[in-house]
Amino acid sequence: MFAHSAGCGRYAPSPSGDLHIGNLRTAVLAWLFARSTARRFVLRVEDLDRQRARDPQSQIDDLRSLGLDWDGPISVQSEHLDRFDDALADLQRRGLVYECFCTRREIAEAVRAPHGIPGQYPGTCRHLSDAERARRRRERPPALRLRTGTAAETVHDLLHGHFTGAVDDLVLRRADGAYAYNFAVVVDDAWSGVDQVVRGDDLLASAPRQAVLARMLGWRPPEYAHVPLVVGAAGHRLAKRDGAVTLRQLEAAGHPTTAVLGWIARSLGSAVDVDDAADSPEHAPEPPVGLLRRMLETFDPTALPLEPWTFATLAAQ
Ligand code: GLU
Numbered sequence: 091m092f093a094h095s096a097g098c099g100r101y102a103p104s105p106s107g108d109l110h111i112g113n114l115r116t117a118v119l120a121w122l123f124a125r126s127t128a129r130r131f132v133l134r135v136e137d138l139d140r141q142r143a144r145d146p147q148s149q150i151d152d153l154r155s156l157g158l159d160w161d162g163p164i165s166v167q168s169e170h171l172d173r174f175d176d177a178l179a180d181l182q183r184r185g186l187v188y189e190c191f192c193t194r195r196e197i198a199e200a201v202r203a204p205h206g207i208p209g210q211y212p213g214t215c216r217h218l219s220d221a222e223r224a225r226r227r228r229e230r231p232p233a234l235r236l237r238t239g240t241a242a243e244t245v246h247d248l249l250h251g252h253f254t255g256a257v258d259d260l261v262l263r264r265a266d267g268a269y270a271y272n273f274a275v276v277v278d279d280a281w282s283g284v285d286q287v288v289r290g291d292d293l294l295a296s297a298p299r300q301a302v303l304a305r306m307l308g309w310r311p312p313e314y315a316h317v318p319l320v321v322g323a324a325g326h327r328l329a330k331r332d333g334a335v336t337l338r339q340l341e342a343a344g345h346p347t348t349a350v351l352g353w354i355a356r357s358l359g360s361a362v363d364v365d366d367a368a369d370s371p372e373h374a375p376e377p378p379v380g381l382l383r384r385m386l387e388t389f390d391p392t393a394l395p396l397e398p399w400t401f402a403t404l405a406a407q
Pocket residue numbers: 102103104136275288289290293
């Protein structure tokens with residue numbers, strides 16, 4: 091199942107602030123999956139949402155301090171908009187794109203209608219006449235949607251097996267002109283030769299639509315591994331409000347990076363012997379890169395727990 095290949099894995103954070111231990115655990119997993127299968131590994135900064143994008147440097151520093159490495163220069167989405175322009179033009183030439191003038195409210199109302207499916211775009215603007223489109227264009231700028239020919243798709247996930255999910259006419263470019271996540275991720279993964287996508291399982295439901303889009307652009311969808319999220323004490327998805335969750339905060343609370351990586355190793359069911367003394371001031375801790383190498387040597391994806399990791403319990407140990 092985990093045969094060697096010459097492909098490529100990736101980690102693709104959105105630069106919206108410091109990474110927390112849940113993000114870092116996913117990054118470590120993406121690296122372990124890629125390197126244990128002889129893949130290249132690339133780092134991509136997903137900064138197309140200009141309102142939320144911050145300086146990615148602290149994220150990059152944190153990934154380095156864990157011992158992660160990557161091949162080639164860091165890819166920054168906002169620096170290569172031409173590849174999204176080209177892929178969009180290709181779909182447009184083939185009649186697979188249409189303008190959508192719906193507001194969020196209109197979509198919410200439409201899905202509440204008797205045949206509406208929550209979370210699914212009901213196709214309201216799919217069949218507008220040219221005259222209607224011209225009229226609506228004078229009122230507001232349109233988003234661009236994919237004319238998808240299928241309602242559901244099955245993908246293969248290394249952890250979840252076959253997963254079937256709904257596919258709707260997803261947004262390619264938002265009304266404000268920014269390329270949408272689902273589109274950019276597919277184009278960039280294909281451009282970088284990514285054939286293995288490891289990320290949080292909150293994105294599992296997006297995989298079927300991304301696979302459909304990849305095929306429509308003539309690309310083979312990658313293999314997926316959607317890994318469990320890290321949750322806080324109350325069982326909700328870990329967030330900054332859960333206290334010390336970033337490397338900087340944990341360090342300030344007396345937990346050096348090697349100790350944090352040791353917690354991550356244990357949470358992955360890793361067979362490495364984690365140095366329990368790493369927290370102690372008299373003991374010079376093993377550098378994270380050494381521990382990470384040992385984690386790689388013994389990495390066993392089948393030992394990976396499939397339930398969320400509750401961080402607060404381990405932090406309190
Ligand atoms: N940039 C996305 C995030 O930080 C991840 C996208 C992906 O891995 O496909 O949630």
